[in-house]
Structures are given as structure tokens and as C-alpha cells.
Amino acid sequence: MGRTTVIRLQDVSYGYGNTELLSQVSLELPPGSFHFLTGPSGVGKTTFLKLCYLEMLPVTGSVSLFDQDAGSLDRNGIAGMRRRVGVVHQDCQFLDHLSVAENVALPLVVANRPAESDNLTELLKWVGLTDRADALPAELSGGERQRAALARAVIMSPDVLIADEPTGNVDWEMSVRLLSLLVELNKMGKSILIATHDMNLIRTAKAQVPARVLRISNRNVQLAGAEL
């Protein structure tokens, strides 16, 4: 049986304390898809993404990655899944004692794969961090941190990339440059899911790829209309 989805949520609910943030969410992201996730601040975008990359498990319902139920995975199984999912956090956490280049190569090190210097150099050049390769994360600006986090997320050539506001701290020119990277990855067959408030970014992407927009409202995730 061939794979039909990269991420599937079935009747997923999640909340903090007595407050339910997401209720009965069901959604499927097929391979090679490009989705934006929008919605007002605090509506649950980050929580939704965390459910998608298994940092959180739902209170009710089920989440499947690559047709494998997350509930049936132990911690090693989840770690194995994470190697196939590139993640860019909103707060971009790094290992502060390692250089930018070492942080970007970290997924390769963890997977015990050789950190090929050519690829690493190319990737750093592509996100505009060649000159900052030896810097420590604490020395980076907000935008540089986001670019480094994006480079780290894609270095393993993951099947799906999930990014939480990846262009939140960069100027428009860099946003477009990063978007073009994501578009390239999508054209290579990778699935992309990006949470953003930036409507211009969404319009720019839609001009290049058949991107779809998901909107969180009323504790549920729905496909937005064509007005975007």
C-alpha cells in the first residue's frame, strides 16, 4: 500500500488546564504539499505545529506521521520520526557552546552521518551565514538565528518541513530568499507547513507553488478560501 499522507490528525483535541485550544481537529497533509497556517496570535498555531512534529501528544484523537500512529511510538520511535521532519521553532533554540556551523550540522552528527563540509558551506551560503559560521548563537541577531534554524532544519533533507514564523525577524528581501528555499524544497517533493502572519509572503508563495492556507478559528483548523 503506498503512502497517502505525511501528517494526519484524526479528531485531535488539546488544551492547557481547563482551556481547550484545539477541538476535534481532523486534517491530512499529502506528500509534496505546501501549506500555510494562519490565525490570530494565541489561537493555537504553535500548539498545532507541536502536535504535528510530536513534541506534544493529543489529549484525545490521534496523530500519524508517515502513516504511523504517534501513540504507538516509544521515545526512540519519535526520535526516528523527527529525523524525517525539519522543524524551525519560533524561539530558535541552539546549543550555545557550539558554533553556528556546528549547530547547523547537529542533525547529521546526531544521526551519525558525516557532516560533508561542501553541503554545509553551500547551505550556510544559501541562508547568508557564511561569514557567521564560526560565531556562537548568542552573537547572532534574531534574523540570523532564524536563518540558522532553517538551515539546521533542512540539512537532513527531511520529508517534511514545519516552520513557526520563519520569517518573523528578517527583512523582506531575506524573507523572499528563504521562501525561495522552501519553494525549491517543495519542488523536490518535500511537504512544507509554515505558520505565519505575513500575507505578502503567502501571496508571493502562491505565485510560485500551489500553496494552500489553513486557518485556525473556533478551535478548529479549516482550509481558507481563495480570497488569500
Added chain:
Amino acid sequence: MTVVVQARRLLLGQSRADHVVPPTGHTARLTVFASGAMAFLAVFALALSLATGRLADRWSLELARTATVRISAPEGQIAKQTESALRVLNTTPGISSARALSPQEERALLEPWFGTGLPLDTLPIPQLIEVIESDEGVDIEGLRLRLQAEAPGAVLDDHTRWRRPLVDAANRLRSLGFISILLIAVATSAMITLAANSALAASGQVIKVLRLVGARDSYIARAFVRRFTIRALTGAFAGTVLGAIAVASLPSPSAEGGFLTGLGFEGWDWAWLVAIPLIAALVAFISTRIAAFRTLREHA
């Protein structure tokens, strides 16, 4: 996976795993120092155990096969009773030899307590007969009765009365030495566990980032375990070397020094020292591994 393979992998490979854990100055120094100090103490505990063990063995072996007959009689009867006692002894099965000590030998025995120049001939010193038993052993009670009949002033001392408590004391000291080594290992484990817990608690972000990029628990644990094992090994090696130098510099064994100057290592005893850093590393390996997996379960 066997322990040997794990240990090899831990010490020789996977250095990149170690690299992902941030350097922890205070914890590192504390672990090295604690391991070193404990290894230093372990060297002395080991020296004590081995020395008392040797002592117990020697006393058991040497004294078990000797006995003394003491002739206390009026001055004119000592020679006669000595002769009678020797006759009894030489005809008793299980005795390989019996001989009366000369006045010079008796003086030498008393010199450590009374010094030289003792006018032995003016004192009513009893005559001592040294008895060496053969392998088959002797019927002590039967011998005692025969001596009483032939030489009324003869008292047989088979050394059991004072040998047993000495051997018991030496054996108990040997056990205490081994218990001390065990306690040192447990204390080392407790200190390394505390240090590892402290390092792990301060590494919440490291664990989070490593998990984000797909690190398995075994990888994360190995990074901490490797670091603490190497620290413990380094500290314990230094402590063992210093302890060995200290023990080697103790005064040489001598009759005058008795037990204290015999506190050291002899021959193959020195090989035991190799075990101390290895045991310290093993203790650190197990302690840190347990602490790391417990923390990782809590972070899940």
C-alpha cells in the same frame, strides 16, 4: 550489546556525542577531585586489607604448628624436669622436634621489653621448650596429661588461647578494609550521581534541542555518561598513583615496626591498584547512566 562493546564504544568512539554537552567547569572539577580523593582512600583501605590478610594467614600458619612448654620449678629441679619433658615430647606422635631454648635465646626474647643488660641468671626465669608439630598434628590434651605426670612443673601452651583472637582480629580488620572499599565505591557513586544530576538539570535546553533534531535517549545519555566516566577515570587514576606513592614511601617492614610497617603491597598485590581506576570508571558509568535515563524519562 555486551558491556565490553559498550565500554569500548564509550571510551574510544562517539567523541562527537560528548561534544554536544556543554562544558561544566565546577561539576567537572568536583567529579575529578572526588574520584581522586576516593581512589586515594581506597588505596589505603586496600593496603590495610591485604596487609591484615597476610598477617592473619601468617599467624594462622606459623602459630598453628608450634607450641611452647614452660618449666616452672624450684631451681634444682628445672634441669631434671626439662629432661623429663623433652623425653615425653620426643616420644609423642605428631611432634617433629622439641628443643630447650638456651639462656641467650630467652634473653633475646625478653630484650624488647626489658632492654639489654638484663641479669637473667639472677632471676627465676622459667625454662622454655619450643615444640614443632608435624603435619599429622598432636593430641594436645593427651600430651598435657603425660607432661603433668612426668614433669609436674611443665605447662603446655599450644598458642590457641592468644592466637585465635589475634587471627580473628586480623581477619576482622581485613573485612573492615573491604567494607571500607565498598563504602568508598558507594560514596563515589552518590557524589557522581549528584554531579550528573546537577549537570543534567542545567542541560534542559541541550536535551530539548537534541531531541528536536532527532537524538535518541541513548545518544543523549551516552554524551553525559562518556564525560563523567572519563572524569572519574582521570581523577581515580591520579588518586591511585598518589596513594601508591604514599604507601610505597611508608617505612620498610621490620621486626621492630611490627604490623604498622608491614602496611603496604607486596609482589602481585600492586596489580590490585589497576582495579581502582577501572572500578571508579565503572561506578561512574553506571551512576551517570541511571541518572541520565531517569532525567530523560522525566523530560519526556
